[in-house]
Amino acid sequence: MDWLNAATQGILLGGLYALFAVGLSLVFGTMRLTNLAHGDLTILPAYVALMVVNALRFNPFYSIPITMVIMFVFGYLLQRGLLNAIVKTGDVNGVIVTFGISIVLQNALLLGFTANSQGLDAGTVENLSIKINDRLAVGWLPLIIFLMSLVVITVLQIFMGRTKMGRAFRAVSDDQEAARLMGINNKHIWAVAMGVALLIVTIGGVMMAIRTTFDPLLGSQRLIYAFEAVVIGGMGSAWGTLLGGIILGLAQTLGAQAFGSAWSILVGHVVFVVILALRPQGFLAKTVTS
Amino acid sequence: MSLLEITDASVYYEDFQALYDINLTVEEGEIFACIGANGAGKSTMLKTVSGVLTPRRGTILFDGQPIDHMQPHKRVEMGISMVPEGRRVFPSLTVQENLIIGAYRGRPGPWTTDAVYELFPLLEPLKKRQASGLSGGEQQALAIGRSLMSNPRLILMDEVSLGLAPVVIKRIYDAFPTLLESGCTIFVVEQDVQHVLTVASHVACFLEGRIALQGKPSELTNEQITAAYFGV
Numbered sequence: 001m002d003w004l005n006a007a008t009q010g011i012l013l014g015g016l017y018a019l020f021a022v023g024l025s026l027v028f029g030t031m032r033l034t035n036l037a038h039g040d041l042t043i044l045p046a047y048v049a050l051m052v053v054n055a056l057r058f059n060p061f062y063s064i065p066i067t068m069v070i071m072f073v074f075g076y077l078l079q080r081g082l083l084n085a086i087v088k089t090g091d092v093n094g095v096i097v098t099f100g101i102s103i104v105l106q107n108a109l110l111l112g113f114t115a116n117s118q119g120l121d122a123g124t125v126e127n128l129s130i131k132i133n134d135r136l137a138v139g140w141l142p143l144i145i146f147l148m149s150l151v152v153i154t155v156l157q158i159f160m161g162r163t164k165m166g167r168a169f170r171a172v173s174d175d176q177e178a179a180r181l182m183g184i185n186n187k188h189i190w191a192v193a194m195g196v197a198l199l200i201v202t203i204g205g206v207m208m209a210i211r212t213t214f215d216p217l218l219g220s221q222r223l224i225y226a227f228e229a230v231v232i233g234g235m236g237s238a239w240g241t242l243l244g245g246i247i248l249g250l251a252q253t254l255g256a257q258a259f260g261s262a263w264s265i266l267v268g269h270v271v272f273v274v275i276l277a278l279r280p281q282g283f284l285a286k287t288v289t290s
Numbered sequence: 291m292s293l294l295e296i297t298d299a300s301v302y303y304e305d306f307q308a309l310y311d312i313n314l315t316v317e318e319g320e321i322f323a324c325i326g327a328n329g330a331g332k333s334t335m336l337k338t339v340s341g342v343l344t345p346r347r348g349t350i351l352f353d354g355q356p357i358d359h360m361q362p363h364k365r366v367e368m369g370i371s372m373v374p375e376g377r378r379v380f381p382s383l384t385v386q387e388n389l390i391i392g393a394y395r396g397r398p399g400p401w402t403t404d405a406v407y408e409l410f411p412l413l414e415p416l417k418k419r420q421a422s423g424l425s426g427g428e429q430q431a432l433a434i435g436r437s438l439m440s441n442p443r444l445i446l447m448d449e450v451s452l453g454l455a456p457v458v459i460k461r462i463y464d465a466f467p468t469l470l471e472s473g474c475t476i477f478v479v480e481q482d483v484q485h486v487l488t489v490a491s492h493v494a495c496f497l498e499g500r501i502a503l504q505g506k507p508s509e510l511t512n513e514q515i516t517a518a519y520f521g522v
Contacts, residue, residue, distance in 0.1 A: 120354060164394070171391045178378035179339055183366030183395030194422045 010253035014246030015146030019204030023197030039223025075198035234282025299348030326496030330362025369443035392439030427458035
């Protein structure tokens with residue numbers, strides 16, 4: 001039964017990783033930008049939410065929509081003001097600039113909030129769980145996070161598949177020059193893509209901040225998990241990313257169950273490397289070339 | 291007033307000058323053809339009108355308004371639409387989605403997806419197929435249909451017959467009268483000289499970045515065109 005418990009926690013954890021990873025995948029998909037600051041951008045909304053909660057004194061759950069709006073605007077301006085200039089200049093520049101942004105964000109957060117761990121206090125819901133039997137319990141918070149990942153991915157799929165803006169995202173992703181000739185303003189589309197990515201990341205980032213503590217240096221670890229989830233699942237598929245997150249989460253919790261909790265993260269990475277070696281395109285890759 | 295007036299336009303790729311002081315005028319409702327050998331500057335001319343390139347010197351007036359430093363997407367709004375060389379349909383989108391993207395800057399007008407399917411009936415059964423799976427001719431028809439969806443006043447076609455079977459080329463040229471009827475002016479770049487001369491109302495022959503010869507095809511002799519084409 002302990003194994004069942006570990007597997008359940010692993011699946012739920014996968015939802016969280018997917019929330020971190022779909023934004024990374026969206027940005028890479030629409031503009032071929034490898035965003036090394038993505039991990040830090042999952043931490044930033046936690047601090048934004050902290051400021052909102054401190055200023056307005058209400059439950060951190062209510063801060064999520066406000067933080068989503070703030071992060072969307074931040075993402076839009078970051079892309080339009082800075083990153084758009086380097087999108088077309090090649091992959092290396094993108095890596096260098098976003099690495100720089102990562103360092104700037106970490107140090108700005110250290111300056112503003114110190115390296116001490118912070119938490120968002122949502123009251124009793126943090127500890128409530130559904131008891132299935134004596135040895136298996138599902139926490140409400142991990143369950144809510146998992147369900148949110150399902151909602152986010154469903155909404156994202158509908159957005160990409162059915163809306164005018166979503167079609168424009170895919171057109172720009174396919175061929176950005178042809179898209180401009182069809183009247184699409186790439187710079188706006190890229191900025192919206194970054195905004196949407198940060199809006200999604202905010203949900204995961206703030207929910208995680210409610211669930212555990214956070215500090216300014218956690219970003220790089222989350223970046224790696226997000227990368228691993230995207231690669232395992234396959235580029236261009238949001239459901240694949242969820243699958244990748246779940247596989248990674250399962251590897252970590254089952255690894256901890258088998259070898260002790262110190263092994264959890266390493267087992268996750270090993271499983272990732274094995275999948276990368278055996279199936280480099282991921283499980284549900286959906287990229288099309290002409 | 292002419293629909294498109296290009297005056298003393300010089301266009302560069304960084305340090306390389308591709309066009310030298312080009313002057314040309316496209317009247318509303320005509321088929322204007324640019325011909326010339328590879329590298330003569332025809333495609334550069336078209337890209338300068340669509341906004342992918344901007345002239346370093348000179349002016350481009352569209353319907354009397356200067357557009358030479360306008361972004362491509364703004365030009366689509368004004369009624370300039372491009373069928374790019376190599377078709378460039380969106381491979382992961384379906385045929386229907388490709389057409390809908392063409393209407394992104396929706397100018398009002400006669401062109402709808404149904405009108406495009408009527409013009410190119412071969413596309414209708416492929417509606418739900420991804421464009422990556424289409425043949426070259428089907429992709430070319432789709433690329434033209436996609437451009438028409440913006441209800442352009444000026445449609446730019448870059449090498450539409452390149453790499454296509456003669457029967458497909460004929461089908462595409464057969465669509466030109468319908469395009470003109472819908473109020474489009476056609477600006478076409480071609481290497482297939484014989485074919486384009488039969489439909490064009492005005493022809494400009496490019497040679498090494500300059501216009502070597504222009505006029506009505508009926509007033510030009512084959513010898514003149516050959517001389518301008520090869521620069522002999």
